[in-house]
Each structure stands twice: as structure tokens, then as C-alpha cells.
Amino acid sequence: MGTASAGVVRPLSNLLYRRSTLRLFLLLTPPLLWFGVVYLGSLLALLAQSFNTFDDFTMAVTPEFTWANYQALFEEANADIVLRTVGMAAAVTIASALLAFPIAYYVARYAQGWRKGFFYVAIMLPMWASYIVKAYAWTVILTKGGILYWLIGNLGLTGALEWVLELPYVGGTSLSTSNLGRFLVFTYIWLPFMILPVQASIERVPPQLLQASADLGARPTQTFRTVILPLAFPGVVAGSIFTFSLTLGDYIIPQLVGPPGLFIGSMVYTLQGSVGNLPLAAAFTGVPILLVGAYLAMARRLGAFDAL
């Protein structure tokens, strides 16, 4: 039996060894099929859908080419949704970057041994818990009479909180119905997605470069600005793509926390569900694709990827 199987296996492996193109073909066909058909195919189908015509009266979709769905995005009600979502995504991204950088810097440059392990667990652990559970937990934390109100009250800062809640755009009737509350939840949920790429990029900066910088007379702040920050910036860009697009696409947190008003995600959910307007839903999903594409192009022009 051993000789029989060797009789088949050996010529086959010899053939694969000699024919590198065949080997590559066999190796790449399954993943390329997956990417080509399942990934890009469905994305293209979605984009094609966005040019179909939706009849408001019959609620039927006909494959007639139209720009009407994209024009509809500029109607005031829809444009509001886009601006609300993009504004929140931008705020969450900036806050995540500001919070993540010092943490990532500490973990990458200073933490050793168990401290490093502790930070990895501390950063990753919230990601293991269910997203829904965390979002609901935050509604309890933020609600009137909840732990955050209790804490702020005991710190004697209730007045300050009330002042903040009266600010336009930020405030609301309570923390759990304010944009501030929604922002806190988003930032909490997506922060690990910023910390990890930033930490990886800071870790990749060779320590010799920092020594070379100091050796040439640069004070620590100068080294940070001219060496660490530019070299870590691709990590910030990578992290911001996560936080930005995850916020853009989310439809659960906007329902649970914050003031009324739809997000892109919840609008898509509504359109494809009860309304059945798949073409407009598809046009809405074009917005994040376009925005992230534009963001990447801008980051590239600013030289964010020069260090790669």
C-alpha cells in the first residue's frame, strides 16, 4: 500500500515542483475565487443596484439606469443623515487617535514583560465581549440616575454636566440621549481598533533612529515630531480607517444611545427592510466607500505612506 500511494504522490509532487506556474495556479485559485466572486462581486452587485429605478408607487425595482438615487442623497433629509454620520465618525476618529497614541506609545516603547501582556489583555478583552452587551451596558451607565450621573453628582460637577448638555450639537435631555453620550460609546467600542495598528507602527520604528535623532541634537519633543510621528502615521491612518468606517456603518449604537435622527447604517437598515428601496440603500452605502477612498487619497498626498 505504501508503494501504491508513493506511486501517485511522488510523481505529483515532482510535477508541482517542476511547474511553478501550475503550483501558483492551484494555490491562488481558491482565494482569488473567494475575493473575486464573493467579495468584489457582491460589492459590484451592490453598486450596480444603486443605479436601478425604484417606483415609489408600486414599490417595485426595475433595472432601468438612473442617477436619481444619488441625487436623492442631496435632498435635505438625506444629506442630514450623511452629515450627522460623517461628523460623528470624524469626531470619534480624532478622539480615538488622541487617546490611542499615548497608550500605544507606552505599550510599544516602555512596557516590558507582564506589563505588556496586561496591556494586550486590557486592550483586547473588551473586544471579546459581545458588542450588543457593551452597547446596552452603556445605556445603563449613561442613563439618568445611572452610575455616571452618580459619580458626577458626588464630584459636585452636576452643574458643569448640565451646562455641557445644553450646548448645541453636543447636548440633549440627558447623557444617554445626547450626542456626547453616543460619542462616548462609539469611542469606547472602537478604540482598540486604533490602538493596535498605532502600537504596531510605533513598535516598528527602530530605536536607533531615536538615538540618531538625539545624537544629532534633537530634544525629545523634536524627535517625537520629526521622527516618531511621521513614522507612526501610517498606523494612525490604518486605525482611523477602522474607527471611521466602523462608525459610518454602525446602526445599533445610534438606536440605543443619543438623540433621535438616523445614521447611514440605520437608514440603510430601514430602506432595505420595511420600505424595500434597495437602490437608495445601495446609494447610501456608496457614501462610506467614496469618503474612505477620498480620505486615503488625501492621506497619500500628505505623505502618510512615505514611510512604508
Added chain:
Amino acid sequence: MSTAVELRQVSRHYGAVRAVDAVSLSIQDGEFFSLLGPSGSGKTTCLRLIAGFEQPTSGSLLLHGQEAAGVPPYERDVNTVFQDYALFPHMSVRDNVAYGLMVKGVEKRKRHAEAEAALELVALKGFGQRRPAELSGGQRQRVALARAVINKPRVLLLDEPLGALDLRLREQMQTELKSLQRRLGITFIYVTHDQGEALSMSDRVAVFNNGRIEQVDTPRGLYTKPRTVFVARFVGASNVVEGELARRITGSERPFSVRPEHIRFVREAQAEHLGVEGTLVDVQYHGATSRFTVEVPGGPPLNVSLPNGEEEAVRPALGEPVRLAWSRHAMVELEPGA
């Protein structure tokens, strides 16, 4: 001549490991000074102490007479050429070279002009627009050199700067480094594990072993008068004879060394020479010279190096019994040690 760098009983310990152990050293202004030793001997730590990347555990380090302990690297008048060059990958060659001026706030046009001049000094004129990744190893080495001298430091530290280059380029760079040092007239402190490099370039060399200095001397002094067994073995090829064999030859167990080129084959023992009998076991052809390996009873084999091409009175064949002889002056008594 004044003292550029002085170490007084400087130690650097990492826990129980004594990377640098009570080293005292005085380097003159304008000197080409090498720190030579095997890896882990403390020479690089010594350089890092001078650069300010490390602080001494104890002892005192003076830069041009000023105590340097606690002074950060960016406030020291020394610059370093790193082993792997440590060029900034996100900057052009010109911005790399101009970096030292940039952080000092020198305006753009002036620092670019000076960077261009520094690049010309290392024969890289016109390379300013390129990225470090687009350069060869030798070119990166020159950029690192230009970057380190643009601040006109009084002391330049070089950490095995030629280690990553191939042999031909290394020899060419040795010549260029030496001539650059003469032109700039600044102190070079050069770390290397390559004894040939240290001998050919330096005014003086400190030989490191196990965190301590074995000997500080001129290249000629190191080669002709090694003080310890370690130095005799590490600097140049040498026959170190100790123990029983030493007693048979000189009457004392004190180790001594004799260079292979100072030993001759003779037919019979001569009163004015020292010598020993053995068996020729190997001959290696090295071009200008040939190396003969002779097994002697009571010790490790001895090497004999003879020039090729000239008439030799005695040139034995493999396996033959031979008699070796050398002059008393060629023999150096050594302090025992590692």
C-alpha cells in the same frame, strides 16, 4: 594637545553583568583612536557611554574636561555614525544630512547648502533628492558620515561603520575615513572587532576583553609588544607558547609569543637562537607567503610564515621532522590571563 575624552574608572553594569568594568582611558584631541575587541567585550558599551545613550554605573566621564555624567546625548558635542547607519527612511538624503542643522533651527536655504557641501565631502554630490532606500550600502554609509559631521562635532564616534560592507568597499572606505579624519582634524573614536582595520587606521588602539582594557598602544606597539596572552592572540596571527612547552624552550613557564614570520626552519640548533623540534603537518599557500603548521610535543601546533618566491635554504616536505628557530628579540614575554 588637550584631552578630548577621558574615562576614569568607568563601569557600566547590567545586573550582575559587567559590560564595562572600571575602565580608564584618555583620548587626545585630533586622535584616531580605536576600541578593538571581540563581540561582548564592552567596546560598544564604552562608545555608547561617550555618546550619552548609556550612563555609567560608577566612575567619571569627561568630555573636553567637562563632566558628562547626566548630560543627555543632544547636549553633547559628539556625533555618532551608527553600525546600521540609522538613516531616517522618511526623509530624503539631503534632509537626513541637514537634520542636525534643522533641529538647531538653521534656516532652510543655509542648511540645504551645507548639506550639499557635506555630501560633496563624501563624494555623493547630487544624491540629495534620493531616499536612503534607493542607495547602496556603501552610499548609505557615506550619508551617515555626512550627517554626523555636519554639526562639526569635536569628537566623532563610529560604531563598526564598515561591518556591513564587502571587503573591497571596506578597504576603500578605510582609506577615505582616514583621509577625512585628517582633513577635518577632529577626534575619531572607532569601534571595531577587525584587528586589521584597527591597526591600519588608528593612531592608538585600546584592546578590550571582558569589559576591561588589556592594553592601550600604537598599532606597532600592539603588534610587536603585546602585553598579555589575549592581545597576542587577538592582534595579528601569533604563536602563544605557555606551560610545559614554554619551560622546555625558555626554562620558565611564563607564556611568550612569537610571530609566525619570525620563525625559520633550520638544520641544526644554534646557540644564539631559541627553538624546538616538531613535525610538519600542513602547508597553506597564501600568495605572498606560505603558512606551515608544525606539530610540537607538549603544546599546540606552531605556525611558521615564509615569503614565497625567494630561495629558501630549508623548505621541508609534509610529514618530515623539522627544527624551528627564532631570535630572542622576536620573542615577547606575556602576562598570563584569559
